[in-house]
Amino acid sequence: MKPPSLGEFEELVLLMVAALHDEAYGVAILESLETKLDKKVNISAIHVALKRMEEKGFVKSRFGGITSDRGGRRKKFYVITAFGKQALDQQYSIRTEIYQQIPEISFN
Amino acid sequence: MHSPPSFAQKLLEWLIKDELAEEVLGDLDEKYYYSLKNKSATRAKLNYWHQVFNYLRPFALKNYRSNSKSTTMYKHNLKIAYRHLLKNRGYSFINIFSLTVGIAACMAIYLFIMDETSFDSMHSKKDHIYRLDEIQNFTGTKEQKVALSMPGMGPNMLSDFPEVINYTRFHQRGKRLLSNDEISHTVEKTFNVDSTFLKIFDFPLVSGDRETALNEPNTVLLTEETALKFFDNLEEAQGSSIKMGDNLLKITGILEDVPETSHMQFNVLFSMTTVTSENPDFNDQWGSNFLNTYLLLEDNVNADALEAKLDDFLVRHMGENSEDREVLDYYQLFLQPLAEVHLNSSDIEHDYNNYRKFNGQYIDTFAMVGIFILIIASINFMNLSTARASQRWKEVGVRKAVGAQKIQLFNQFILESILLALLALVLAFAINILAIPWLNDAINRKLTMWFFIDQPQYLAIIFSITLGVGLLTGLYPSLYLTAFKAINILKGNKQSGNKSVFRSALVVLQFGLALAMIVSTLIVLNQLNYMKNKDVGFDKDQIVLIGMNGEVNEKFELIKSELLDLTSIAGVTASGQRLGNNFHQWGFKVKTDTGVFQMTPSNVFVEYDYLDVYNIKVKEGRSFSKEYSTDEGMAYIINEKLVKELGLKDPIGTPAGHGWYPDDSLGSIIGVTEDFNFNSLHHKVNTLSMVVHSDWGFDEMSVKIKGDDPQAAIAQIENVWDRHIKDWPFDYMFLDEHFATLYQSDNQMSAVVSIMTVLAILIACMGLFGLSSIMVMQKIKEVGIRKVLGANAFQITFLLSRNFLLLVVLAFIIASPITYYLLNDWLQNFAFHVDINFVIFIVGALISLAIALVTIGYHTIKASYRNPVEALRYE
Numbered sequence: 003m004k005p006p007s008l009g010e011f012e013e014l015v016l017l018m019v020a021a022l023h024d025e026a027y028g029v030a031i032l033e034s035l036e037t038k039l040d041k042k043v044n045i046s047a048i049h050v051a052l053k054r055m056e057e058k059g060f061v062k063s064r065f066g067g068i069t070s071d072r073g074g075r076r077k078k079f080y081v082i083t084a085f086g087k088q089a090l091d092q093q094y095s096i097r098t099e100i101y102q103q104i105p106e107i108s109f110n
Numbered sequence: 111m112h113s114p115p116s117f118a119q120k121l122l123e124w125l126i127k128d129e130l131a132e133e134v135l136g137d138l139d140e141k142y143y144y145s146l147k148n149k150s151a152t153r154a155k156l157n158y159w160h161q162v163f164n165y166l167r168p169f170a171l172k173n174y175r176s177n178s179k180s181t182t183m184y185k186h187n188l189k190i191a192y193r194h195l196l197k198n199r200g201y202s203f204i205n206i207f208s209l210t211v212g213i214a215a216c217m218a219i220y221l222f223i224m225d226e227t228s229f230d231s232m233h234s235k236k237d238h239i240y241r242l243d244e245i246q247n248f249t250g251t252k253e254q255k256v257a258l259s260m261p262g263m264g265p266n267m268l269s270d271f272p273e274v275i276n277y278t279r280f281h282q283r284g285k286r287l288l289s290n291d292e293i294s295h296t297v298e299k300t301f302n303v304d305s306t307f308l309k310i311f312d313f314p315l316v317s318g319d320r321e322t323a324l325n326e327p328n329t330v331l332l333t334e335e336t337a338l339k340f341f342d343n344l345e346e347a348q349g350s351s352i353k354m355g356d357n358l359l360k361i362t363g364i365l366e367d368v369p370e371t372s373h374m375q376f377n378v379l380f381s382m383t384t385v386t387s388e389n390p391d392f393n394d395q396w397g398s399n400f401l402n403t404y405l406l407l408e409d410n411v412n413a414d415a416l417e418a419k420l421d422d423f424l425v426r427h428m429g430e431n432s433e434d435r436e437v438l439d440y441y442q443l444f445l446q447p448l449a450e451v452h453l454n455s456s457d458i459e460h461d462y463n464n465y466r467k468f469n470g471q472y473i474d475t476f477a478m479v480g481i482f483i484l485i486i487a488s489i490n491f492m493n494l495s496t497a498r499a500s501q502r503w504k505e506v507g508v509r510k511a512v513g514a515q516k517i518q519l520f521n522q523f524i525l526e527s528i529l530l531a532l533l534a535l536v537l538a539f540a541i542n543i544l545a546i547p548w549l550n551d552a553i554n555r556k557l558t559m560w561f562f563i564d565q566p567q568y569l570a571i572i573f574s575i576t577l578g579v580g581l582l583t584g585l586y587p588s589l590y591l592t593a594f595k596a597i598n599i600l601k602g603n604k605q606s607g608n609k610s611v612f613r614s615a616l617v618v619l620q621f622g623l624a625l626a627m628i629v630s631t632l633i634v635l636n637q638l639n640y641m642k643n644k645d646v647g648f649d650k651d652q653i654v655l656i657g658m659n660g661e662v663n664e665k666f667e668l669i670k671s672e673l674l675d676l677t678s679i680a681g682v683t684a685s686g687q688r689l690g691n692n693f694h695q696w697g698f699k700v701k702t703d704t705g706v707f708q709m710t711p712s713n714v715f716v717e718y719d720y721l722d723v724y725n726i727k728v729k730e731g732r733s734f735s736k737e738y739s740t741d742e743g744m745a746y747i748i749n750e751k752l753v754k755e756l757g758l759k760d761p762i763g764t765p766a767g768h769g770w771y772p773d774d775s776l777g778s779i780i781g782v783t784e785d786f787n788f789n790s791l792h793h794k795v796n797t798l799s800m801v802v803h804s805d806w807g808f809d810e811m812s813v814k815i816k817g818d819d820p821q822a823a824i825a826q827i828e829n830v831w832d833r834h835i836k837d838w839p840f841d842y843m844f845l846d847e848h849f850a851t852l853y854q855s856d857n858q859m860s861a862v863v864s865i866m867t868v869l870a871i872l873i874a875c876m877g878l879f880g881l882s883s884i885m886v887m888q889k890i891k892e893v894g895i896r897k898v899l900g901a902n903a904f905q906i907t908f909l910l911s912r913n914f915l916l917l918v919v920l921a922f923i924i925a926s927p928i929t930y931y932l933l934n935d936w937l938q939n940f941a942f943h944v945d946i947n948f949v950i951f952i953v954g955a956l957i958s959l960a961i962a963l964v965t966i967g968y969h970t971i972k973a974s975y976r977n978p979v980e981a982l983r984y985e
Contacts, residue, residue, distance in 0.1 A: 028137030029144065045141055046164035049134055065132075071143060073114075075136030 006058035008089050014039075015051040016090060019061055020082040027066070027077040028052070052080055060086030112151040114142045118162045126170050134165065183518075184525075190505075191526040201498060204880045205491050208873040209534035212487025213576060214541045215869050218549055219480035221557045222862070224568070226468055229371045229452035233312045235406060238275075240413060240445040242267075242403040243458060247440055248710030250755050250797045251695050255444075257461040258399035263443075264304070265393040266427055271419065273411040278304040278311075279382060280374065281401035282463060285657060287837055288378070289353050290340050296839050297336055300378040301463075302385060302401075310406045313372075317348045318363020324381040327388075330359040331379040333367050357384075370556060373452045375465040396428050402463055405445065413445045420444075456792075456855070456939070459692045469855045469939070476859075479866045482623045486870050488583045489620045490877035491527065493613050495587035497884040499594075506591055507599030519592040527584025528577060535576040552865070553858045586612070617881070617917045621958060622925035624874040625918075627867040629929050629954035633946060634860045637937065640944045641853060647786020648689065648724040649814070652680075653845035654824060655688065656811045656831075659838045663807045666717075672830050673813060678823035680816040681723035684808035686715040689724070690848050692789045697769015698746075698799050699776070700756055706773050711752050711797035712788070713768075715806055721747070721783070723814050731762040731781030734802050743803050744777025750785050752797035768801075787942070790852040794941040812845070820844075871958075875965045878914065882966035886910060886973045893973050894981030906974035911966055918962050922955045 008016065018034055019026040028048055035043050055061045066077040082090075122138075123131055138161055145154040165171075195202040230236060242263060247253040264277035281302040288297050305324040308315070315323070316334060323331060330352065334344065341347040344364050351358050359380070368375050386392050407413065420443040421435075428437040446455070453470030455461055509519060543559050550557055562569040662669070670682045687693050693712035700707050718741070720726075721733045729750065734741050746766050753761050758779075767776035785795040815823040824842060831840045850857070886893075893906055901909075930946060937943040 028133065029140045032137075032141065033144075044164055045137055045161055046134075046170075049130075049137070049165075049170075050167070053130075072136040072139045075132050075139065077136060078133040 006060075006089075008060070008093055009051075011047065012051045012055055012060075013090070013093060015048060016055060016060055016082065016086055019052075019080045020087065020090065024079065024081060026080045031080075055086065056080075059083060060089055112146065112154070114139055114158050115155050118155075118159050122162050122165060126165055130170055134170070138162075187522045187525055188529075190522075191529060194502075194526070198498070198501075200883075201494050201880055204876045205494055206530055206534050206537065208487040208490040208876050209531060209579070210537040210541060211869055211873055212484045213531075213534055213572075213579075214538035214545065215483045215866060216480040216575075217538060217542055217572060218546065218557070219476050219862070219866075220568075220572070221546070221559075221561060222553075222555065223473055223476060224561065225371070225555060225557055226453060226470075226473060229466075230373055230448050232369060232372070233310075233448065235310065235312075236448050238407045238409060238411075239310060239448040240405045240407060241448065241451055242405055243444050243446050244399065245442040245444065246399075246695070247442075248695055250698070250709030250711045250752065252794065252796060254460075254692070255458045256399065257402055257455065257458050257464065259401065259403040259443075260397065260399050261392050261395040261401060262427065263396075264403040264405070267405060267423070270423060270426075271416065273408045273416055274405050275408055276306045276310055276406040278307040278404050279401050280307070280404065280463060281382070283380065285659075285841075286354055286378070287659070288340070290350070293340050294837070295339050296841070297339075297377050299376045300380065301376050302380045302382050304382045306406075307379065310404060311374075313368065314366045316344055316364040316366055320363070323363040324379065325383065326360070326362070327381060327384045328357060328359050329362045329381045329384075331363045331365050332361055333365045333377050335367050336377045337361070337364050359384075373464050373467070375463075399460075404448075413447070417443070417445055459793075460694075467855070469859075471936075471939075472855060472859045475936075476862060479627070479863060482627065483866055483870050483873065484579065486620050486623055486873050486877075488579055489616045490873060490880070491530070491583040492586050493616055493877060494880045494884070495523075495527070495584075496590050496610060496613060497881055499587070499591055502591060503594060503599045506594050507596045510594075510596035511600060516592050520588045523588035523591055524581065524584045527587065528580035531576050531580030531583070535573070549865075553861050554854075613881075614913075614917055617878070617914075618921045618924065620874050620877060621918050621921035621962070624867075624870050625921055625954055625958045626925045626929040626932075627863070627870050628957055629926075629951055630933060631860075631864050631867045632950050632954060633933050633937075633944070634856075634863055636944050636950070637940065638853065638856060638860050641791045641856075641940070641942070644787075644791065644942060646791070647784055648726045648788075650689070650845045650849055652815050652820070653724075654813045654815060654820075654827065654842050655845055655848070656813065656827070656840065656842045657838075658684065658808050658811055660807060662811070662835055662838055665834050666804075666808070666811070669811075669830060669834055672834075673827060676823075676826050676830075678815055678817050678819070678826055679813060681719060681814040682811065683719040683723040684717040684811045685720060686803075686806060686809050688810055688848065689788050689845065690790060690852055692793065692796065693798065698752075699767055699769055699771070699773070700758070700779070701765040701773060701776055702758070707756060708769060709752075709756065709797070710769075711748070711755075711799050713799050713801070714788075715801050715803040715808075717804065717808060718802060720800070720812075723812060726786055727784045728781050729784050731779070733781060738780075740777060741780070741802055742805075743801065745780045745801065746777060747781040747783060747800045748779055749783050749795070749798040751795055752799060753782055755797050766799075790849075791942040792940055871961060875961055878962055878965045879968070882910075882914065883969045885913075886969040890973065890976075890981045893976070894978035897974075897976075897978040898982070903971070903974040907967070907970045910970040910973060911963065914962055914966050915959065918955075918959050922951075922958070926951050926955075 014035065015031060018031050018038075022030055022034060028045060031048055031052075032043055032045050035048075052061065052063075056063060060083060061080045062083055063078050063080050066079050068074060068076055119135065122135060126134060138158060141161070142154050142158050145157060149157075233239065241257065242259045244256050244259060245253065246256055261279065261281075264279050267274045268277050279302070283300040283302055285296050285298045286300045288295060303324065305322075308320040308323060315331075318331070323329065332340075332347065332352075337344055337347040340352060341350065347361055348364055349361060351360050353359070365379070407416065421438055424437050424441055424443065425432060425435050428441070429435065446458075450470075451464060452466070453468055453473065455464055455467055456469040456471075461467065506519060539559070546557050546559055549555070562572065658666070666684060673679045673682050693714045695710045696713050698709050698711050698713065700709075716734070718734045718736055721728060728747070731747070734745065734747065738745065744767070748756075748761065748766075758764055761779050761782055764779045765776040766779050771777075783798075783800075787795055788798060789796065813827060815827075817823060827842075828840045889910065893910070896906060896909070930951070933946055937946070
């Protein structure tokens with residue numbers, strides 16, 4: 003079976019989940035991404051990506067404690083799984099490998 | 111502090127999956143408050159809404175089907191129904207197939223009936239149009255209804271009765287030779303009509319003005335098809351002229367081709383003013399009946415009330431004075447609504463312009479047959495469902511135990527049966543698309559399933575009938591099944607429902623209907639066969655009829671002698687009218703010692719060899735012969751019936767003549783023939799007088815051919831024809847074809863009844879097959895024990911078949927008298943008919959018994975040969 007694919011946006015979200023480790027939930031991911039990318043991101047897009055990756059087994063989730071500023075609703079925290087990490091590593095190594103194949107080109 | 115838009119929140123909560131709701135709504139809320147810090151509340155709210163809409167995608171939306179309780183149940187029921195169908199493929203097949211065939215048969219019958227009843231319905235004033243018919247009662251002729259009327263009747267009714275808005279006459283002019291500069295063709299079905307024709311009837315015009323088209327003398331309307339025979343296109347035809355003989359006629363309009371469902375069929379309409387301008391007296395001409403008259407009445411006129419005034423009308427115009435009511439002894443008038451002309455004219459004679467005239471009583475027969483088939487199919491369904499109940503007891507028991515209400519179970523079973531009915535409807539549609547063209551061939555119709563597509567309201571009718579059938583047939587099994595007591599079922603008690611009286615009654619009904627149809631088919635076929643083979647008193651086989659005009663009449667002797675030289679020709683003669691119709695009646699008189707008697711028998715003028723060619727037997731006297739110069743117009747051969755009617759003891763030599771001959775210059779009777787059926791066998795033999803009038807112009811030549819190759823003979827005749835005749839086409843027909851059209855209604859009925867009978871038997875047998883297999887299965891242990899105790903295969907088979915045979919016998923006893931009564935009624939339509947022989951009933955009963963035996967035999971014999979160990983192993 004082919005390993006599940008990892009889309010570009012999904013990769014970004016997964017990286018962010020990994021980076022925020024244990025503090026990653028919808029709005030936190032959104033804000034960090036918006037800061038890093040310096041552009042607007044839709045919260046729904048993040049939810050879609052998270053749900054998909056959860057189905058693929060890249061992330062797992064748990065509910066946090068009750069908070070007051072969310073209308074009494076719990077946050078849902080995401081953590082990267084070993085399988086998710088492996089996918090990231092693989093993606094990273096492929097890119098690095100290809101990147102290193104670029105000959106020394108001067109752009110001057 | 112502004113809170114997030116509550117409506118958007120509600121919407122999202124309502125739409126989104128429960129497991130997502132908390133997270134998503136929470137994140138949105140947080141995002142909202144976060145945005146409030148650096149944006150306006152409106153912007154934040156707008157953004158909230160924007161995000162809500164972003165969740166309208168499959169991953170987030172609730173799956174409603176899996177969440178609503180009522181649909182879950184339906185889905186479950188559907189699944190159970192589907193599994194049940196697959197589990198018992200045999201029974202499912204019988205159920206669905208018989209219902210499919212039943213519905214398909216009904217649909218075909220429905221199409222047929224709609225086709226027949228749609229006749230003449232295209233005219234917007236159809237409810238106020240009547241045909242004027244006569245009842246004639248002439249001495250020497252039986253009383254008869256005729257479709258004919260006199261030229262003076264229409265115009266005078268218009269002037270005498272305010273309730274008559276308009277009239278039109280429809281005068282048959284037969285086959286005419288028309289030509290323009292280049293082309294000439296003979297055209298059939300030409301008529302003279304009054305200028306009012308297009309105002310009364312709605313036959314559409316392609317071009318021309320329907321108000322004025324037929325006002326002028328020497329104007330003519332052609333149908334599209336006819337016009338295109340003479341002209342390249344319709345524009346060219348409109349306003350051009352066409353020649354008929356020496357008359358130049360102006361084409362003032364082009365008619366659309368006459369639809370198939372019109373009792374009037376015409377290709378050319380000549381203006382009646384052509385006749386009346388030359389002969390103004392035509393509008394006041396009485397005494398002779400040769401055309402059809404149609405009247406348009408005021409909206410709220412009672413036709414019966416008008417009819418009552420028609421006696422005085424006749425006296426006024428035909429009597430010597432107002433006291434002279436003698437005319438009423440001969441003529442009476444009645445009005446026939448347009449809607450009845452097609453279907454209710456089977457007792458009307460001289461009805462020449464009534465295309466595809468159909469006996470309306472057969473419509474009822476067809477409807478009845480359709481309903482029978484549907485009943486038989488429905489009974490299969492009910493019987494098999496209840497008989498198979500034993501297999502569903504446990505299902506019902508468990509459902510009840512977990513709390514199913516009676517109504518829920520009832521709904522489940524009803525739904526199942528409706529679904530099957532609808533499935534059958536779809537299949538029936540598919541079957542009919544294939545079967546209708548085949549049926550069209552068999553009964554010579556142009557039925558099409560497009561009818562239902564074109565007119566969805568009829569589709570809706572069929573659909574609701576199917577629903578009704580599903581509901582009704584599901585009703586009894588559903589009630590039966592839901593009535594079980596859960597405790598009894600689950601305890602394993604057998605239900606006492608096996609000896610269902612109701613089910614037996616249904617089998618009796620089913621076989622009663624099938625039996626009635628078998629017997630009816632046998633008798634109908636018997637009658638048709640009788641008509642086909644009855645010795646009508648003349649030879650109707652191998653006779654070729656060829657239309658004649660003036661030119662052919664002139665050269666008749668020449669053609670005749672050349673034809674007689676051919677080896678393939680046995681005889682040639684000619685006559686003024688064709689056999690198979692009621693010959694025209696006109697006056698005939700004889701002079702005896704006691705005075706002169708006037709009578710009005712049927713008359714036909716013939717050529718010398720007529721009796722020889724048709725092999726009509728002369729009982730007394732001699733046939734016509736050229737050796738006697740007086741045989742031309744002054745010698746009469748009459749039939750026995752007329753002799754009896756005239757009361758002549760020694761007819762030969764009695765002075766006689768046409769009604770208009772002066773009493774002192776009569777000819778004489780030279781021969782008497784046996785009574786032969788010159789009319790169709792629906793009618794008794796009428797009085798007849800035959801006479802030779804070579805100068806009157808024969809209508810048709812009759813050529814008797816011999817040998818095995820009629821086509822070669824016809825080619826030879828045509829060869830002779832082409833050498834002598836320039837202007838008249840060689841157009842022939844076989845006499846037996848003509849007789850076939852006379853019995854068309856009857857033949858079609860028998861074809862439909864036969865097909866339906868086969869289907870009915872098929873369906874009934876399938877039901878019996880299914881039922882017997884269930885019965886045998888339920889008695890398998892009894893059979894096992896009996897075998898162990900020493901019963902042989904025959905005894906077992908007899909035991910298992912006995913009940914079914916009893917039912918078939920019972921069906922026979924009940925169905926026979928009813929069938930006898932109905933068939934006897936039908937046979938009264940024929941003056942010459944077979945007697946219902948009770949043997950036919952016995953044969954019918956034996957056939958159904960044999961079919962039933964064979965059907966159940968498969969199961970009963972199989973059961974009787976089974977090893978009892980198999981059945982009893984687990985006891």
